[in-house]
Amino acid sequence: MSEAPxxxxxxxxxxxxxxxxxDFAGWEMPVNYPLGIMGEHNQCREKAxxxxxxxxxxxxxxxxxxxxxxxxxxxxxxxxxxxxxARYGFFTNEDGGIMDDLIVxxxxxxFFVVVNAALRHQDIPHMEANxxxxxxxxxxxxxxxxxxxxxxxxxxxxxxxxxxxxxxMETTLxxxxxxxxxxxxxxxxxxxxxxxxIPEGDAIDVCRALLAHEDLEPAGLGARDSLRLEAGxxxxxxxxxxxxxxxxxxxxxxxxxxxxxxxxxxxATRVQKELAEGAARTLVGIKPTGRAPARQGVEVQCxxxxxxxxxxxxxxxxxxxxxxxxxxxxxxxxTPGEKVNLIIRGKxxxxxxxxxxxxxxxxxx
Amino acid sequence: MTxxxxxxxxxxxxDGDVATIGITAHAAEQLGEIVFVEQRETGEEFEKGDEIGxxxxxxxxxxxxxxxxxxxxxxxxxxxxxxxxxxESPEGDAWIYKVKVSDAAQLEDLMDLxxxxxxxx
Numbered sequence: 001m002s003e004a005p006x007x008x009x010x011x012x013x014x015x016x017x018x019x020x021x022x023d024f025a026g027w028e029m030p031v032n033y034p035l036g037i038m039g040e041h042n043q044c045r046e047k048a049x050x051x052x053x054x055x056x057x058x059x060x061x062x063x064x065x066x067x068x069x070x071x072x073x074x075x076x077x078x079x080x081x082x083x084x085x086a087r088y089g090f091f092t093n094e095d096g097g098i099m100d101d102l103i104v105x106x107x108x109x110x111f112f113v114v115v116n117a118a119l120r121h122q123d124i125p126h127m128e129a130n131x132x133x134x135x136x137x138x139x140x141x142x143x144x145x146x147x148x149x150x151x152x153x154x155x156x157x158x159x160x161x162x163x164x165x166x167x168x169m170e171t172t173l174x175x176x177x178x179x180x181x182x183x184x185x186x187x188x189x190x191x192x193x194x195x196x197x198i199p200e201g202d203a204i205d206v207c208r209a210l211l212a213h214e215d216l217e218p219a220g221l222g223a224r225d226s227l228r229l230e231a232g233x234x235x236x237x238x239x240x241x242x243x244x245x246x247x248x249x250x251x252x253x254x255x256x257x258x259x260x261x262x263x264x265x266x267x268a269t270r271v272q273k274e275l276a277e278g279a280a281r282t283l284v285g286i287k288p289t290g291r292a293p294a295r296q297g298v299e300v301q302c303x304x305x306x307x308x309x310x311x312x313x314x315x316x317x318x319x320x321x322x323x324x325x326x327x328x329x330x331x332x333x334x335t336p337g338e339k340v341n342l343i344i345r346g347k348x349x350x351x352x353x354x355x356x357x358x359x360x361x362x363x364x365x
Numbered sequence: 366m367t368x369x370x371x372x373x374x375x376x377x378x379x380d381g382d383v384a385t386i387g388i389t390a391h392a393a394e395q396l397g398e399i400v401f402v403e404q405r406e407t408g409e410e411f412e413k414g415d416e417i418g419x420x421x422x423x424x425x426x427x428x429x430x431x432x433x434x435x436x437x438x439x440x441x442x443x444x445x446x447x448x449x450x451x452x453e454s455p456e457g458d459a460w461i462y463k464v465k466v467s468d469a470a471q472l473e474d475l476m477d478l479x480x481x482x483x484x485x486x
Binding site: 031036037226291292295315323 | 423
């Protein structure tokens with residue numbers, strides 16, 4: 001039995017703006033607007049783009065010592081996460097695989113967590129079952145939008161001066177257009193920008209006020225994917241899943257030193273072993289030499305013709321001006337500059353391992 | 366010259382026993398911005414329904430199928446350098462192949478413009 005796709009508080013605005021609506025993780029979302037994926041991608045790299053990410057799960061955690069308790073289900077240092085700060089993290093399973101990746105923010109009297117749309121039904125019971133004494137509340141009455149790009153500060157700051165003061169991975173409450181919103185300086189494009197949680201009844205008005213700025217245009221899920229891929233950011237379900245460890249996924253940077261040393265999270269044994277000895281496979285950037293995009297599932301071979309891995313995300317990178325991909329390669333491979341072959345429709349196409357990201361990240365630190 | 370349309374959203378304009386094949390404007394619109402075209406070579410022979418190439422947009426890959434039995438006589442080489450032409454002029458300059466028609470009777474199974482318009486709504 002399939003349910004009808006759900007609509008976000010911005011649905012009517014998407015239709016009015018000419019959004020091409022598709023079913024994504026059970027939500028009716030715009031894949032692009034009349035500007036097109038490449039135009040929207042370039043808009044975000046050059047000026048600013050507005051994305052509806054209301055399909056993601058917004059969760060509030062209230063209770064004593066929430067940060068300490070979160071450390072029992074994920075390898076990040078949440079106990080020391082200061083008020084007003086946000087952190088990228090993930091929940092791990094007992095085998096050290098990634099259950100979901102998420103953003104956790106310390107909002108003072110509560111923690112604010114944003115999880116992947118398709119995994120809310122796993123994550124929320126998981127938190128309820130494991131965070132003893134913590135009240136876990138999913139918020140259904142707020143939209144979540146992202147304003148991303150080098151002009152994001154001008155666009156949001158024009159309506160909300162406190163937004164200018166935030167640095168990368170900081171969060172605050174502030175009014176936009178007379179509506180109190182939670183504004184966090186982070187995103188999923190590699191550009192500077194914000195994610196803004198807005199009461200659903202005001203979401204369209206706030207977005208219209210933002211869109212009145214000449215440097216902001218709406219962008220859909222298509223551009224969101226090509227932007228995050230160029231920025232070397234993982235997509236859950238493609239690049240990371242229950243079987244991939246954070247070390248394999250080159251996400252060791254997201255595990256703070258104390259947690260690496262002390263462990264004390266599900267799968268810590270595997271993570272610590274891989275930190276010491278290296279992982280069996282590693283997620284790397286892969287740049288096809290020719291023009292053919294290498295999609296998810298494409299086999300990666302070394303130049304001797306032996307299979308060494310698989311593409312997990314691949315598309316055309318508008319800023320790069322050619323195909324870009326990420327994938328896993330086995331131990332002993334994956335040094336930038338290494339030549340490999342990608343088996344696309346039965347033919348070996350040359351490619352090279354490259355350092356991620358493909359496009360320099362542009363965060364306001 | 367007569368133009369026919371396939372359910373796979375290709376057009377084929379026939380002039381005697383030679384024909385030109387491409388994708389329809391509707392197909393190009395659905396695919397979005399096209400970034401890569403993989404074509405077969407001159408002299409290759411195909412049966413109706415064979416895969417005769419792949420078109421990749423930013424979003425996804427999509428196959429091109431032979432609308433009839435045919436032999437490729439010319440490949441539009443400009444698409445390799447400029448795949449975006451398929452968005453600009455899919456039913457004009459951005460044709461994909463010129464072919465020799467092997468069995469003209471198969472054209473009867475294809476659609477005329479009115480029938481194709483009805484298909485795409």
